[in-house]
Amino acid sequence: MRVVHSPLELKKLLKEEQGTIGFVPTMGALHLGHRSLIEAAREANDLVVVSIFVNPTQFLEGEDLDAYPRREEADKKVCELSGVDYLFYPDASEMYGEDEVSLNAPSVRGYIMEGNSRPGHFSGVLTVVNKLFNIVNPTRAYFGKKDAQQLMLIETMVANLFMNVEIVPMATLREKDGLAMSSRNVYLSEQEREEALKIIKSLRTATQMVMKNELHVSRIREEMLAILAPLDVEYVTIVNRSFEPIEHVEIGNTIILVEAISGTTRLLDNIWI
Template identity: 65%
Template structure:
């Protein structure tokens, strides 16, 4: 496994390989969800590249940038065991420039749901993802469905900027009790973790309602809010695959999204139906 720190060095190395590239961008603290992304990349490509970079531009003032878990040595070992070919470790200094040209999130879809309470967050996400995709120039890039809004915006960016890469969504990996895998789960106390199970319980209840042909969005959201009580709720929303509001759920074209705060930890989850 090769470890590279400089963007231009990585770009040159990958061009010389002349192979199909599967790319998994991460912020480190790798877990089973990341490993699932790597497995998908390994199956379909000749080379697998993983980047590890805690991106400062997607954190708002007062958020947990400094506390975000960093486990570089453990992450290297996980990548090696998972069959990664190249690990890319850029730094803030060699990935960003002074007074640089920036991409911005769309004015509507980038400022709803998570973007409503974190204005500018998705501009920071798209800014780093575009840089990384241009550096790696992968055949395919792999993103988890758990960050559904982020995934949708990255797909839009690739479409709107005519970028030559296939974005591959990968299903959310869950713990045995249903909690979605997340690097932030380590912040939860034992009691908070039990409370967090209300998130997946609300999503499963919504799925069950829809399977029984209960399709009214407000009725479904009402049941979910009851299950989630008394957690601090950022949002409970039901949209179509284009992230447009809907009044009736439709199997095959519905995403149900939840953001809550458990203790001091913000958690996201969703289900695609």
């Protein structure tokens, strides 16, 4: 495995390679969810590139940029054991300059749900993903479905900008207790983690309601909110896969999404129906 820090060096090295490139962009603190993305990339491509970059432009003022978990040596070992060919570890000073071009998230779908509570967050996400795609020039890029709004916006960017990369969505992996795997789970105290399990409980209840032919979005949402109390709920939203609001669940075309805060930790989860 080769560790590269310079964007221009990585770009040059990959131009000299042959075959398909599978790319897994991450912010580090790698867990089994990340490993599932890497394994999928390994199976389908000739080369695997993983980036680890805690992107400052997607953090709002007062958020956990400085405290975001960083485990450089452990992450390197995970990548090495997972068969990664290139590990890209850039510094912010090489990824960003002054007065530079950036991307704006869509004015509607980039500012609903998580974008409503974190205005500008998705502009930062799309800007850095665009930069990473331009550096790596991947054949396929792998993203988890847990960050469903992010996934949708990246797919939109790729389509709108006619980018030559296949986006591969991957299923959410969960801890044994059902909590969606996330680098931020390490922030949770034992009590906060117990409270956080209300998120998956609410999503499973929603699924059971749909299986019993309860398709009214308002009734499902009301039941979920009752389960989630007293968590600080940012939103419970039920949309189609284009992220348009719906009044009734459409089997095969619906995502039920939750964002809630346990203690001081923001948690996202969803279920695709």
